[in-house]
Amino acid sequence: MNSSSEQGDPTIKRLIFILGVACLALFILAGCARKKREGVLTFSVGGAPKEVEFWETLVGDFARESGIKAEILRQPTDTDQRRQGLVISLKAGKNDPDVFLMDVAWIAQFAASGWLEPIDEYATQDNYKKDVFFSRVVELADRFDGKTIALPVYVDGGLLYYRKDLLERFGFKRAPETWEELVEYSLKIQEEIRQINPDFYGFVWQGAQYEGLVCNFVEFAGSNGGGIILNGEKIEVDTPQNVEAVQFMCDLMNKYKISPPSTFTEMKEEEVRSFFELGNALFERNWPYAWLLHASMDSAVKDKVGIAPLPHFSSGRSVSALGGWHIGISRYSDAKKSSWEFVKFVTSFEIQKRLALNLGWNPGRKDVYIDSEVLKKMPHLENLRDVFENALPRPNLPYYTQVSEVLQRYLNAALAGELSPEPALMKAEEEIRKLIERYI
Amino acid sequence: MRDYTARELRESFAFLMPLILFVLVFILIPVIGTVTASFFRDIGFMEKRFIFLENYKHLFHDAGFWQALRFTVLFMLVSVPLEIVLGLLFAVLLNESFPLRGWLRACVLIPWAIPSAISARIWELVYNYNYGLANYLLSKMGVSDQPINWLGSGAGAFFSIVISDAWKTAPFVAIILLAGLQAIPEELYAQARIDRTNFAQRFLRITLPLLKPVLIVAFLFRTIDALRIFDLVYVLTRGGPGGATTSFSMYGYKYFLAGDFGYGSCVSVALFVVALALSMFYARLGRWSTKTI
Numbered sequence: 001m002n003s004s005s006e007q008g009d010p011t012i013k014r015l016i017f018i019l020g021v022a023c024l025a026l027f028i029l030a031g032c033a034r035k036k037r038e039g040v041l042t043f044s045v046g047g048a049p050k051e052v053e054f055w056e057t058l059v060g061d062f063a064r065e066s067g068i069k070a071e072i073l074r075q076p077t078d079t080d081q082r083r084q085g086l087v088i089s090l091k092a093g094k095n096d097p098d099v100f101l102m103d104v105a106w107i108a109q110f111a112a113s114g115w116l117e118p119i120d121e122y123a124t125q126d127n128y129k130k131d132v133f134f135s136r137v138v139e140l141a142d143r144f145d146g147k148t149i150a151l152p153v154y155v156d157g158g159l160l161y162y163r164k165d166l167l168e169r170f171g172f173k174r175a176p177e178t179w180e181e182l183v184e185y186s187l188k189i190q191e192e193i194r195q196i197n198p199d200f201y202g203f204v205w206q207g208a209q210y211e212g213l214v215c216n217f218v219e220f221a222g223s224n225g226g227g228i229i230l231n232g233e234k235i236e237v238d239t240p241q242n243v244e245a246v247q248f249m250c251d252l253m254n255k256y257k258i259s260p261p262s263t264f265t266e267m268k269e270e271e272v273r274s275f276f277e278l279g280n281a282l283f284e285r286n287w288p289y290a291w292l293l294h295a296s297m298d299s300a301v302k303d304k305v306g307i308a309p310l311p312h313f314s315s316g317r318s319v320s321a322l323g324g325w326h327i328g329i330s331r332y333s334d335a336k337k338s339s340w341e342f343v344k345f346v347t348s349f350e351i352q353k354r355l356a357l358n359l360g361w362n363p364g365r366k367d368v369y370i371d372s373e374v375l376k377k378m379p380h381l382e383n384l385r386d387v388f389e390n391a392l393p394r395p396n397l398p399y400y401t402q403v404s405e406v407l408q409r410y411l412n413a414a415l416a417g418e419l420s421p422e423p424a425l426m427k428a429e430e431e432i433r434k435l436i437e438r439y440i
Numbered sequence: 441m442r443d444y445t446a447r448e449l450r451e452s453f454a455f456l457m458p459l460i461l462f463v464l465v466f467i468l469i470p471v472i473g474t475v476t477a478s479f480f481r482d483i484g485f486m487e488k489r490f491i492f493l494e495n496y497k498h499l500f501h502d503a504g505f506w507q508a509l510r511f512t513v514l515f516m517l518v519s520v521p522l523e524i525v526l527g528l529l530f531a532v533l534l535n536e537s538f539p540l541r542g543w544l545r546a547c548v549l550i551p552w553a554i555p556s557a558i559s560a561r562i563w564e565l566v567y568n569y570n571y572g573l574a575n576y577l578l579s580k581m582g583v584s585d586q587p588i589n590w591l592g593s594g595a596g597a598f599f600s601i602v603i604s605d606a607w608k609t610a611p612f613v614a615i616i617l618l619a620g621l622q623a624i625p626e627e628l629y630a631q632a633r634i635d636r637t638n639f640a641q642r643f644l645r646i647t648l649p650l651l652k653p654v655l656i657v658a659f660l661f662r663t664i665d666a667l668r669i670f671d672l673v674y675v676l677t678r679g680g681p682g683g684a685t686t687s688f689s690m691y692g693y694k695y696f697l698a699g700d701f702g703y704g705s706c707v708s709v710a711l712f713v714v715a716l717a718l719s720m721f722y723a724r725l726g727r728w729s730t731k732t733i
């Protein structure tokens with residue numbers, strides 16, 4: 001039926017040829033576009049839009065001061081997505097990014113994978129002093145295999161925020177020091193305030209199924225003498241102190257009802273912060289970043305907020321989970337010297353001070369905490385110094401994030417009422433044990 | 441093959457080349473690569489080693505994996521029929537003539553056109569315990585004075601996700617089925633009306649049988665997509681509470697995130713096998729159904 005000519009239609013053949021050449025040209029161009037990055041320092045950072053904008057300014061200043069061309073590779077806000085981007089580049093051994101920020105929770109994973117460049121030699125060459133940083137933080141988080149592989153940009157520790165106006169109004173002289181006191185204050189004040197604001201709750205904290213839940217758990221359990229215990233090659237979580245702590249976390253929602261039922265479904269940092277900031281809570285457990293936001297112009301609790309260390313169980317002492325972000329150099333970087341200059345820049349006194357003043361971050365350097373200008377804007381930094389000196393890090397294991405994943409699941413199941421605290425912790429410990437078998 | 445000239449064969453092959461290349465590069469090679477990767481222990485901080493089926497052995501004993509499998513399969517079994525039924529309903533309605541039909545057809549597509557991550561965010565706000573639309577409507581209608589914690593229990597979260605997914609994808613099914621409906625010759629219905637049949641008889645004896653091939657396609661698409669669900673689960677529940685709504689993809693994702701590419705690949709291969717088995721089942725079903733017609 002078909003009567004195609006011997007040669008085939010010349011117009012169509014020409015069209016296909018042109019299309020093929022166009023595709024080829026596109027591929028070549030795409031390949032060329034990469035080459036321009038050589039010689040430029042690439043810095044990977046993410047966070048809230050305001051934060052990333054500020055980093056753009058900083059990088060611009062660095063480029064001007066040092067003469068090194070630098071540019072930012074923007075990342076999303078979520079810590080897991082930032083890690084995702086970095087894991088992909090580092091696993092492939094790419095040159096970019098040269099330098100990046102890491103959440104303290106996954107430094108160990110990166111270090112054990114051999115992706116970080118040790119900085120001890122650069123530091124000795126430039127006579128760079130590492131003792132200006134919180135020594136415990138550097139010792140516990142930034143060292144691997146006897147080498148220093150990162151430096152703190154800012155540190156975080158869990159804190160108790162409270163409505164000092166409400167405590168005053170109802171005759172409480174100071175912030176609660178034990179969890180019993182916290183429950184007592186909350187019940188009393190909640191009863192009164194609920195008459196005008198039925199959505200008011202005593203205590204908001206992070207209970208959703210994510211890393212933040214483990215931070216909260218470490219604080220509750222740690223303040224009872226428990227926590228995630230490393231025993232040789234075993235990880236223990238099924239201890240009586242932990243069971244008591246998890247039971248208390250459940251009781252906050254179900255027995256005392258001072259925490260909202262949505263605690264374990266949606267409460268993460270920002271949800272908790274806005275809940276408190278709208279004036280609907282008496283106590284809040286959150287990171288220090290919330291302070292500046294609570295004190296901002298459009299906050300309903302402006303000038304009404306106080307900060308204190310977290311409460312503890314009667315037999316324990318206050319424990320704050322160590323958070324924060326650190327800066328590291330990629331082992332595959334093609335601009336290691338420039339990267340080191342950038343690291344020195346970011347961890348310098350001036351820049352750390354600017355980070356504190358502009359973003360409300362708590363610097364990794366101790367000397368910024370006694371600067372008068374900083375103290376004027378963030379007076380609570382004085383108390384925070386102690387908190388950070390003693391903050392409890394999460395286990396510094398390369399496979400910590402997987403352990404955390406298992407723990408998150410079972411802790412959240414306990415909070416949801418699907419499992420009781422004891423079986424939940426027992427199952428978590430069992431599953432962690434099986435998980436570790438693959439990594440030894 | 442004997443009917444074509446050598447030149448025609450060469451030309452047809454040239455036309456097929458892009459597709460073959462595409463399938464090879466974007467489908468075959470990655471699949472083989474993933475299967476190969478699953479035979480290795482490949483974690484960032486340990487040396488890469490060939491361990492053959494050891495990952496699979498661990499997978500078999502992995503409680504988290506079975507939980508993810510249970511959720512994903514259950515989700516597929518519940519949401520796919522729901523979406524097909526809803527889609528069929530919309531398609532039949534949209535097949536009738538009425539004013540503004542074209543406009544309504546376009547509107548119906550909007551949920552499907554919204555990127556899934558964004559619509560997941562919207563649903564997150566709807567299901568929010570304190571100020572979500574769902575609880576607001578319930579309290580306004582006087583159904584319950586206590587707000588419901590939609591995402592707070594395994595069952596609640598499951599059905600919330602099913603509803604959100606059905607909202608998003610029923611339009612897609614509707615459009616596919618609508619195309620199938622329009623291919624059915626109008627004379628058949630005219631004939632049936634003369635023979636004084638009612639709507640149900642016409643639907644069951646004419647519409648459904650002739651729609652079978654398109655229905656199979658819709659079923660296949662939705663089944664594979666349901667098995668792969670990620671965005672909705674990630675945004676709405678992050679896999680909670682207690683891991684009750686962790687889907688297959690999300691489970692594998694967590695391992696890739698941790699740099700454990702060997703085990704993550706293993707999970708991916710498991711999902712691939714399940715999806716492949718179901719596709720072959722549907723293909724068989726399709727062949728059977730056309731034979732009966």
